[in-house]
Amino acid sequence: MAIEEPKFSVLEKNPPFELRSYAPMILAEAQTEGDLDEASSQGFRLIAGYIFGQNQVSEKIAMTVPVAVEEQAPKSAKIAMTAPVNIESNAGKWTVSFVMPSEYTMESLPKPLNPRVQLRQIPAVKRAVIVFTGFNSENKVAEKTLELEEWMRSKNLQAVGVPRFARYNPPWSIPFMRRNEIMIDVRD
Template sequence: MNHLGPSLKALFLLSSILIAGSTMATEEPKYTLLEKSEPFELRAYAPQLIAEVKVEGDLDQASGQGFRLIAAFIFGQNQVSEKIAMTTPVGIESNNQQKSAKIAMTVPVGIESAKPEKGAANQWTISFVMPSEYTLETLPKPLNPQVKIRQLPAETKAAITFSGFYSEDTVLEKTKALEDWMKSKNIQAIGSPQFARYNPPWALPFMRRNEVIIRVRN
Protein backbone atom coordinates (compact mmCIF):
# COMPACT_ATOMS: atom_id res chain seq x y z
CA MET A 1 0.00 0.00 0.00
CA ASN A 2 1.15 3.51 -0.60
CA HIS A 3 2.66 5.27 2.42
CA LEU A 4 0.56 8.20 3.59
CA GLY A 5 2.82 11.13 4.44
CA PRO A 6 2.63 14.90 4.86
CA SER A 7 3.85 17.42 2.30
CA LEU A 8 7.47 18.56 2.18
CA LYS A 9 6.44 21.88 3.68
CA ALA A 10 4.73 20.10 6.55
CA LEU A 11 7.77 17.85 7.06
CA PHE A 12 10.02 20.90 7.26
CA LEU A 13 7.71 22.33 9.91
CA LEU A 14 7.76 19.04 11.82
CA SER A 15 11.55 19.03 11.77
CA SER A 16 11.66 22.56 13.16
CA ILE A 17 9.27 21.66 15.97
CA LEU A 18 11.16 18.48 16.88
CA ILE A 19 14.53 20.25 16.85
CA ALA A 20 13.12 22.85 19.23
CA GLY A 21 11.73 20.14 21.48
CA SER A 22 14.93 18.05 21.48
CA THR A 23 16.77 20.60 23.65
CA MET A 24 14.75 19.52 26.68
CA ALA A 25 13.45 16.26 28.13
CA THR A 26 10.34 15.17 26.27
CA GLU A 27 7.41 14.27 28.47
CA GLU A 28 5.31 11.17 27.85
CA PRO A 29 1.74 10.54 29.04
CA LYS A 30 1.56 9.11 32.56
CA TYR A 31 0.22 5.59 33.00
CA THR A 32 0.33 2.62 35.39
CA LEU A 33 1.38 -0.73 33.94
CA LEU A 34 -1.33 -3.29 34.69
CA GLU A 35 0.02 -6.25 32.71
CA LYS A 36 3.02 -6.95 30.50
CA SER A 37 3.63 -9.79 28.06
CA GLU A 38 6.37 -8.67 25.64
CA PRO A 39 5.67 -6.88 23.30
CA PHE A 40 2.16 -6.30 24.70
CA GLU A 41 1.10 -4.13 27.65
CA LEU A 42 -2.11 -3.19 29.41
CA ARG A 43 -1.96 0.38 30.80
CA ALA A 44 -4.09 2.68 32.94
CA TYR A 45 -3.59 6.22 31.63
CA ALA A 46 -4.07 9.42 33.62
CA PRO A 47 -6.35 12.16 32.19
CA GLN A 48 -4.84 14.27 29.37
CA LEU A 49 -5.38 17.65 27.76
CA ILE A 50 -5.26 17.92 23.97
CA ALA A 51 -5.28 20.82 21.52
CA GLU A 52 -7.09 20.06 18.28
CA VAL A 53 -8.23 21.65 15.05
CA LYS A 54 -10.71 20.45 12.42
CA VAL A 55 -9.74 20.87 8.76
CA GLU A 56 -10.94 19.69 5.36
CA GLY A 57 -9.19 18.31 2.30
CA ASP A 58 -7.12 15.25 1.54
CA LEU A 59 -4.62 13.90 4.08
CA ASP A 60 -1.72 15.89 2.65
CA GLN A 61 -3.63 19.19 2.73
CA ALA A 62 -5.04 18.50 6.18
CA SER A 63 -1.60 17.63 7.55
CA GLY A 64 0.00 20.85 6.39
CA GLN A 65 -2.87 23.08 7.52
CA GLY A 66 -3.25 21.33 10.88
CA PHE A 67 0.49 21.41 11.59
CA ARG A 68 0.64 25.13 10.97
CA LEU A 69 -2.31 25.88 13.26
CA ILE A 70 -1.08 23.66 16.11
CA ALA A 71 2.52 24.86 15.77
CA ALA A 72 1.43 28.50 15.91
CA PHE A 73 -0.44 27.81 19.17
CA ILE A 74 2.50 25.91 20.70
CA PHE A 75 5.03 28.57 19.68
CA GLY A 76 3.11 31.40 21.33
CA GLN A 77 -0.05 32.27 19.43
CA ASN A 78 -2.02 32.28 22.67
CA GLN A 79 -3.32 34.89 25.11
CA VAL A 80 -0.09 35.07 27.12
CA SER A 81 2.38 34.48 24.23
CA GLU A 82 3.72 31.45 26.09
CA LYS A 83 5.70 28.69 24.36
CA ILE A 84 4.38 25.23 25.21
CA ALA A 85 6.74 22.24 25.50
CA MET A 86 6.50 19.27 23.18
CA THR A 87 5.37 15.83 24.41
CA THR A 88 5.44 12.32 22.93
CA PRO A 89 3.95 10.20 21.53
CA VAL A 90 1.49 11.60 19.06
CA GLY A 91 -1.49 9.43 18.16
CA ILE A 92 -3.15 9.02 14.78
CA GLU A 93 -6.66 7.63 14.84
CA SER A 94 -9.38 7.03 12.26
CA ASN A 95 -13.05 7.44 13.15
CA ASN A 96 -14.27 5.41 10.19
CA GLN A 97 -15.60 2.37 12.06
CA GLN A 98 -15.99 0.38 8.84
CA LYS A 99 -12.25 0.64 8.25
CA SER A 100 -11.03 1.07 11.81
CA ALA A 101 -7.77 -0.78 11.17
CA LYS A 102 -6.76 1.54 8.32
CA ILE A 103 -4.85 4.18 10.25
CA ALA A 104 -3.77 7.47 8.67
CA MET A 105 -0.22 8.24 9.80
CA THR A 106 1.85 11.39 10.35
CA VAL A 107 3.81 13.25 13.05
CA PRO A 108 4.09 15.19 15.34
CA VAL A 109 0.36 15.70 15.80
CA GLY A 110 -2.58 13.35 15.75
CA ILE A 111 -4.84 13.08 12.74
CA GLU A 112 -8.35 11.75 13.16
CA SER A 113 -10.58 11.28 10.16
CA ALA A 114 -14.33 11.69 10.17
CA LYS A 115 -16.23 9.94 7.38
CA PRO A 116 -17.86 12.77 5.42
CA GLU A 117 -21.40 12.83 4.13
CA LYS A 118 -21.86 12.05 0.45
CA GLY A 119 -20.53 14.92 -1.64
CA ALA A 120 -18.80 16.62 1.29
CA ALA A 121 -15.04 17.21 1.60
CA ASN A 122 -12.91 14.90 3.74
CA GLN A 123 -12.79 16.15 7.33
CA TRP A 124 -9.89 15.63 9.74
CA THR A 125 -9.16 16.40 13.38
CA ILE A 126 -5.51 17.30 14.02
CA SER A 127 -4.52 17.03 17.69
CA PHE A 128 -1.55 17.21 20.06
CA VAL A 129 -1.26 16.26 23.74
CA MET A 130 -0.46 19.13 26.12
CA PRO A 131 2.16 18.85 28.92
CA SER A 132 0.78 17.47 32.20
CA GLU A 133 1.75 20.63 34.12
CA TYR A 134 -1.29 22.34 32.61
CA THR A 135 -4.97 22.12 33.50
CA LEU A 136 -7.95 23.47 31.60
CA GLU A 137 -7.69 26.57 33.79
CA THR A 138 -3.92 27.17 33.43
CA LEU A 139 -3.28 26.21 29.79
CA PRO A 140 -2.89 29.40 27.70
CA LYS A 141 -5.99 30.04 25.63
CA PRO A 142 -5.53 29.88 21.83
CA LEU A 143 -5.92 33.14 19.92
CA ASN A 144 -7.13 31.24 16.88
CA PRO A 145 -10.74 30.07 17.47
CA GLN A 146 -10.06 27.03 15.25
CA VAL A 147 -7.80 25.58 17.96
CA LYS A 148 -9.88 23.85 20.63
CA ILE A 149 -8.75 22.48 23.99
CA ARG A 150 -10.30 19.25 25.24
CA GLN A 151 -9.91 17.16 28.41
CA LEU A 152 -9.59 13.38 27.94
CA PRO A 153 -10.62 11.21 30.92
CA ALA A 154 -8.54 8.47 32.53
CA GLU A 155 -8.55 5.45 30.21
CA THR A 156 -7.30 1.86 30.08
CA LYS A 157 -5.45 0.93 26.89
CA ALA A 158 -3.75 -2.12 25.40
CA ALA A 159 -0.52 -1.53 23.46
CA ILE A 160 2.00 -3.31 21.26
CA THR A 161 5.49 -1.79 20.86
CA PHE A 162 7.73 -2.24 17.82
CA SER A 163 10.79 -0.61 16.24
CA GLY A 164 11.92 0.22 12.72
CA PHE A 165 10.32 2.15 9.89
CA TYR A 166 6.55 2.02 9.70
CA SER A 167 4.18 1.55 6.81
CA GLU A 168 0.45 1.12 6.62
CA ASP A 169 0.95 -2.64 6.15
CA THR A 170 3.19 -2.82 9.24
CA VAL A 171 0.65 -0.95 11.35
CA LEU A 172 -2.16 -3.23 10.15
CA GLU A 173 -0.05 -6.30 10.99
CA LYS A 174 0.73 -5.03 14.51
CA THR A 175 -2.91 -4.05 15.02
CA LYS A 176 -4.00 -7.62 14.18
CA ALA A 177 -1.41 -9.03 16.60
CA LEU A 178 -2.61 -6.73 19.39
CA GLU A 179 -6.26 -7.61 18.75
CA ASP A 180 -5.40 -11.35 18.88
CA TRP A 181 -3.59 -10.86 22.21
CA MET A 182 -6.55 -8.95 23.61
CA LYS A 183 -8.90 -11.77 22.59
CA SER A 184 -6.67 -14.30 24.35
CA LYS A 185 -6.95 -12.21 27.51
CA ASN A 186 -10.71 -11.53 27.12
CA ILE A 187 -10.00 -7.80 26.84
CA GLN A 188 -12.75 -5.88 25.02
CA ALA A 189 -11.91 -2.96 22.74
CA ILE A 190 -14.08 0.17 22.99
CA GLY A 191 -12.15 2.42 20.62
CA SER A 192 -10.43 2.40 17.23
CA PRO A 193 -6.73 1.46 16.93
CA GLN A 194 -4.33 4.38 17.33
CA PHE A 195 -0.82 4.57 15.90
CA ALA A 196 1.70 6.30 18.21
CA ARG A 197 5.13 7.50 17.10
CA TYR A 198 7.82 8.64 19.55
CA ASN A 199 10.75 9.64 17.34
CA PRO A 200 11.59 12.37 14.81
CA PRO A 201 11.77 11.41 11.12
CA TRP A 202 15.59 11.24 11.07
CA ALA A 203 15.89 8.61 13.87
CA LEU A 204 17.69 5.39 12.87
CA PRO A 205 15.36 2.40 12.37
CA PHE A 206 16.65 0.38 15.35
CA MET A 207 16.21 3.42 17.61
CA ARG A 208 12.60 4.07 16.60
CA ARG A 209 9.78 3.34 19.00
CA ASN A 210 6.33 2.84 17.56
CA GLU A 211 3.12 1.58 19.14
CA VAL A 212 -0.39 0.60 18.27
CA ILE A 213 -2.75 1.44 21.15
CA ILE A 214 -6.40 0.44 21.62
CA ARG A 215 -8.73 1.83 24.29
CA VAL A 216 -10.37 -1.01 26.24
CA ARG A 217 -13.18 -1.57 28.69
CA ASN A 218 -12.17 -1.33 32.37
Protein backbone atom coordinates in the same frame (compact mmCIF):
# COMPACT_ATOMS: atom_id res chain seq x y z
CA MET B 1 16.16 17.31 29.59
CA ALA B 2 13.72 14.47 28.91
CA ILE B 3 10.50 15.16 27.00
CA GLU B 4 7.39 14.56 29.12
CA GLU B 5 5.14 11.59 28.34
CA PRO B 6 1.63 10.94 29.64
CA LYS B 7 1.62 9.31 33.08
CA PHE B 8 0.65 5.63 33.09
CA SER B 9 1.24 2.42 34.98
CA VAL B 10 1.75 -0.96 33.33
CA LEU B 11 -0.91 -3.43 34.45
CA GLU B 12 0.31 -6.31 32.29
CA LYS B 13 3.35 -6.76 30.08
CA ASN B 14 3.85 -9.41 27.43
CA PRO B 15 6.32 -7.84 24.90
CA PRO B 16 5.57 -6.25 22.52
CA PHE B 17 2.14 -5.87 24.21
CA GLU B 18 1.17 -3.94 27.34
CA LEU B 19 -2.02 -3.13 29.18
CA ARG B 20 -1.68 0.35 30.71
CA SER B 21 -3.68 2.57 33.02
CA TYR B 22 -3.33 6.26 32.06
CA ALA B 23 -3.94 9.24 34.34
CA PRO B 24 -6.36 11.95 33.15
CA MET B 25 -4.82 14.26 30.54
CA ILE B 26 -5.51 17.23 28.31
CA LEU B 27 -5.08 16.97 24.55
CA ALA B 28 -4.50 19.67 21.97
CA GLU B 29 -5.91 18.21 18.78
CA ALA B 30 -6.66 19.08 15.17
CA GLN B 31 -8.86 17.43 12.55
CA THR B 32 -7.09 16.71 9.25
CA GLU B 33 -7.61 14.86 5.99
CA GLY B 34 -5.43 12.82 3.64
CA ASP B 35 -3.38 9.66 4.00
CA LEU B 36 -1.60 8.87 7.28
CA ASP B 37 1.55 10.85 6.39
CA GLU B 38 -0.30 13.90 5.03
CA ALA B 39 -2.67 14.00 7.98
CA SER B 40 0.15 13.56 10.51
CA SER B 41 2.23 16.33 8.96
CA GLN B 42 -0.69 18.76 8.66
CA GLY B 43 -1.89 18.08 12.22
CA PHE B 44 1.63 18.34 13.64
CA ARG B 45 2.10 21.77 12.03
CA LEU B 46 -1.23 23.05 13.39
CA ILE B 47 -0.59 21.93 16.97
CA ALA B 48 3.10 22.88 16.88
CA GLY B 49 2.00 26.40 15.94
CA TYR B 50 -0.18 26.45 19.06
CA ILE B 51 2.54 25.24 21.45
CA PHE B 52 5.16 27.52 19.89
CA GLY B 53 3.09 30.60 20.73
CA GLN B 54 0.07 30.89 18.41
CA ASN B 55 -2.24 31.25 21.39
CA GLN B 56 -4.02 34.11 23.17
CA VAL B 57 -1.05 34.96 25.40
CA SER B 58 1.76 34.04 22.98
CA GLU B 59 3.00 31.53 25.57
CA LYS B 60 5.35 28.73 24.52
CA ILE B 61 4.28 25.32 25.81
CA ALA B 62 6.78 22.48 26.26
CA MET B 63 6.70 19.73 23.64
CA THR B 64 5.55 16.32 24.84
CA VAL B 65 5.48 12.87 23.26
CA PRO B 66 3.90 11.02 21.63
CA VAL B 67 2.21 12.69 18.69
CA ALA B 68 -0.89 10.55 18.24
CA VAL B 69 -2.97 10.04 15.10
CA GLU B 70 -6.35 8.36 15.03
CA GLU B 71 -8.84 7.88 12.27
CA GLN B 72 -12.10 9.65 12.99
CA ALA B 73 -15.03 7.37 13.63
CA PRO B 74 -17.90 7.92 11.20
CA LYS B 75 -20.35 10.46 12.66
CA SER B 76 -23.17 7.91 12.74
CA ALA B 77 -21.13 5.26 14.58
CA LYS B 78 -21.46 4.58 18.28
CA ILE B 79 -18.27 5.26 20.27
CA ALA B 80 -18.18 1.85 21.99
CA MET B 81 -17.03 -0.68 19.39
CA THR B 82 -15.66 -4.17 19.64
CA ALA B 83 -12.49 -5.41 17.97
CA PRO B 84 -11.53 -5.65 15.22
CA VAL B 85 -11.58 -2.00 14.20
CA ASN B 86 -10.22 -1.30 10.73
CA ILE B 87 -7.78 1.60 10.87
CA GLU B 88 -8.11 2.17 7.11
CA SER B 89 -11.79 3.12 7.10
CA ASN B 90 -13.60 6.49 7.04
CA ALA B 91 -12.17 8.14 3.94
CA GLY B 92 -8.98 9.68 5.30
CA LYS B 93 -10.31 11.88 8.12
CA TRP B 94 -7.95 11.96 11.09
CA THR B 95 -7.46 13.52 14.52
CA VAL B 96 -3.86 14.41 15.40
CA SER B 97 -3.12 15.17 19.05
CA PHE B 98 -0.41 16.13 21.54
CA VAL B 99 -0.80 15.57 25.27
CA MET B 100 -0.35 18.85 27.10
CA PRO B 101 2.25 19.04 29.90
CA SER B 102 0.81 17.80 33.22
CA GLU B 103 1.40 21.16 34.93
CA TYR B 104 -1.58 22.64 33.02
CA THR B 105 -5.32 22.52 33.65
CA MET B 106 -8.05 23.40 31.14
CA GLU B 107 -8.27 26.78 32.90
CA SER B 108 -4.53 27.53 32.84
CA LEU B 109 -3.80 26.52 29.24
CA PRO B 110 -3.79 29.48 26.83
CA LYS B 111 -6.54 29.32 24.23
CA PRO B 112 -5.46 28.49 20.65
CA LEU B 113 -5.72 31.29 18.08
CA ASN B 114 -6.34 28.80 15.26
CA PRO B 115 -9.92 27.48 15.49
CA ARG B 116 -8.74 24.15 14.03
CA VAL B 117 -6.79 23.46 17.25
CA GLN B 118 -9.04 22.32 20.10
CA LEU B 119 -8.31 21.44 23.73
CA ARG B 120 -10.01 18.42 25.29
CA GLN B 121 -9.83 16.88 28.77
CA ILE B 122 -9.92 13.08 28.83
CA PRO B 123 -10.49 11.02 31.97
CA ALA B 124 -8.30 8.21 33.25
CA VAL B 125 -8.31 5.38 30.71
CA LYS B 126 -7.06 1.84 30.27
CA ARG B 127 -5.28 1.08 26.97
CA ALA B 128 -3.95 -1.99 25.21
CA VAL B 129 -0.68 -1.12 23.44
CA ILE B 130 1.72 -2.72 20.97
CA VAL B 131 5.22 -1.18 20.80
CA PHE B 132 7.31 -1.39 17.60
CA THR B 133 10.26 0.28 15.88
CA GLY B 134 11.12 1.29 12.34
CA PHE B 135 9.34 3.14 9.58
CA ASN B 136 5.59 3.48 9.85
CA SER B 137 3.63 3.12 6.64
CA GLU B 138 -0.16 2.76 6.62
CA ASN B 139 0.35 -0.96 5.88
CA LYS B 140 2.63 -1.42 8.90
CA VAL B 141 0.20 0.47 11.13
CA ALA B 142 -2.66 -1.73 9.89
CA GLU B 143 -0.56 -4.89 10.43
CA LYS B 144 0.40 -3.88 13.99
CA THR B 145 -3.22 -2.93 14.73
CA LEU B 146 -4.34 -6.43 13.72
CA GLU B 147 -1.65 -7.97 15.95
CA LEU B 148 -2.86 -5.85 18.88
CA GLU B 149 -6.50 -6.77 18.23
CA GLU B 150 -5.56 -10.47 18.22
CA TRP B 151 -3.74 -10.07 21.55
CA MET B 152 -6.75 -8.22 22.96
CA ARG B 153 -9.06 -11.08 21.89
CA SER B 154 -6.75 -13.59 23.58
CA LYS B 155 -7.07 -11.55 26.82
CA ASN B 156 -10.83 -10.94 26.43
CA LEU B 157 -10.28 -7.17 26.30
CA GLN B 158 -13.08 -5.16 24.69
CA ALA B 159 -12.10 -2.21 22.51
CA VAL B 160 -13.71 1.17 23.08
CA GLY B 161 -13.19 3.62 20.23
CA VAL B 162 -10.67 3.55 17.42
CA PRO B 163 -6.95 2.68 17.32
CA ARG B 164 -4.43 5.49 17.83
CA PHE B 165 -1.02 5.49 16.19
CA ALA B 166 1.61 7.17 18.41
CA ARG B 167 5.04 8.41 17.30
CA TYR B 168 7.68 9.25 19.90
CA ASN B 169 10.61 10.37 17.71
CA PRO B 170 11.24 12.99 15.04
CA PRO B 171 11.17 11.82 11.41
CA TRP B 172 14.97 12.07 11.07
CA SER B 173 15.54 9.43 13.80
CA ILE B 174 17.32 6.25 12.76
CA PRO B 175 14.54 3.72 11.99
CA PHE B 176 15.59 1.04 14.49
CA MET B 177 15.69 3.74 17.21
CA ARG B 178 12.13 4.95 16.53
CA ARG B 179 9.49 4.13 19.12
CA ASN B 180 6.00 3.71 17.71
CA GLU B 181 2.84 2.38 19.33
CA ILE B 182 -0.69 1.45 18.46
CA MET B 183 -3.06 2.13 21.38
CA ILE B 184 -6.65 1.00 21.79
CA ASP B 185 -8.79 2.11 24.73
CA VAL B 186 -10.37 -0.87 26.48
CA ARG B 187 -13.45 -1.29 28.63
CA ASP B 188 -12.56 -1.16 32.32
